[in-house]
Amino acid sequence: EICGYLFRPDRSLNPAGVYEIKSGKLGGDVAPASNDELNKWLEDHPTHGGSAQDPITRLKKELRSLLKPKKDGNKVAVEPVETTRLEFKESFHKNSFALYARTILGFSNNSGGFIIFGIKDDKEVVGLQNNRFKEFDQKDFSQILKDISSPTARWTSFQISLLGKTVGVFFSEEALQKPIITLRNKDPIKGDSIYFRYEGETSLIKSGDLLS
Numbered sequence: 001e002i003c004g005y006l007f008r009p010d011r012s013l014n015p016a017g018v019y020e021i022k023s024g025k026l027g028g029d030v031a032p033a034s035n036d037e038l039n040k041w042l043e044d045h046p047t048h049g050g051s052a053q054d055p056i057t058r059l060k061k062e063l064r065s066l067l068k069p070k071k072d073g074n075k076v077a078v079e080p081v082e083t084t085r086l087e088f089k090e091s092f093h094k095n096s097f098a099l100y101a102r103t104i105l106g107f108s109n110n111s112g113g114f115i116i117f118g119i120k121d122d123k124e125v126v127g128l129q130n131n132r133f134k135e136f137d138q139k140d141f142s143q144i145l146k147d148i149s150s151p152t153a154r155w156t157s158f159q160i161s162l163l164g165k166t167v168g169v170f171f172s173e174e175a176l177q178k179p180i181i182t183l184r185n186k187d188p189i190k191g192d193s194i195y196f197r198y199e200g201e202t203s204l205i206k207s208g209d210l211l212s
Contacts, residue, residue, distance in 0.1 A: 002018050005042070059169075066085065067079065067162065077125060080123075082199075084197050085107070085112065085113035088120065089117045092118075092136075094136060098186045098187060101148060101186075102188060102195055104172040105153055106203075107174075108155075108178075109175060109194060109195060111197075113171075117170075118165065118167035128159075128167060142155075148184060149181065150180070150181060152180075153175065179205070180195075196210075
């Protein structure tokens with residue numbers, strides 16, 4: 001398997017060479033990659049990577065390129081602040097579904113985007129602190145979107161590791177048919193309204209953006 005990933009016409013590798021690397025006879029002075037580095041390398045592999053076939057893998061690759069995670073001492077931080085495509089939440093709560101839905105609708109009416117759970121407003125990555133995200137039922141959130149808006153926003157969720165910190169992600173696709181309009185009130189959502197994602201916030205759409 002290793003040979004399959006690493007062999008190129010200009011760089012031959014056989015099982016004996018792999019054994020020499022494993023035993024330390026060859027390349028012993030080279031530090032091994034971390035699991036995060038290895039997983040990213042595998043995802044980005046030009047011939048064996050899953051990016052072209054797997055939408056979640058493609059989204060993870062896009063998200064890592066947007067966040068640019070880095071270590072700052074014992075802490076992990078991301079580079080950008082919240083933008084038209086990024087929203088940070090320190091934790092995940094089912095009783096905040098309506099709030100998350102408003103952001104998803106705003107992303108959908110703009111160019112799509114990510115809500116990331118486990119990142120503080122100051123850009124520190126704290127990761128998920130419990131199993132709430134892992135165990136929630138996507139059908140519950142999808143039902144809220146169906147009940148409060150038309151047409152229904154397209155979204156998905158997944159987890160991703162950022163330098164050893166696991167975060168949860170809601171991703172909203174850009175709507176094929178715009179605008180998505182809310183049907184009824186559900187705090188903090190107002191009915192008969194159009195939400196739009198601006199730089200670092202989701203709010204009611206402005207007239208100029210609605211015309212566009």
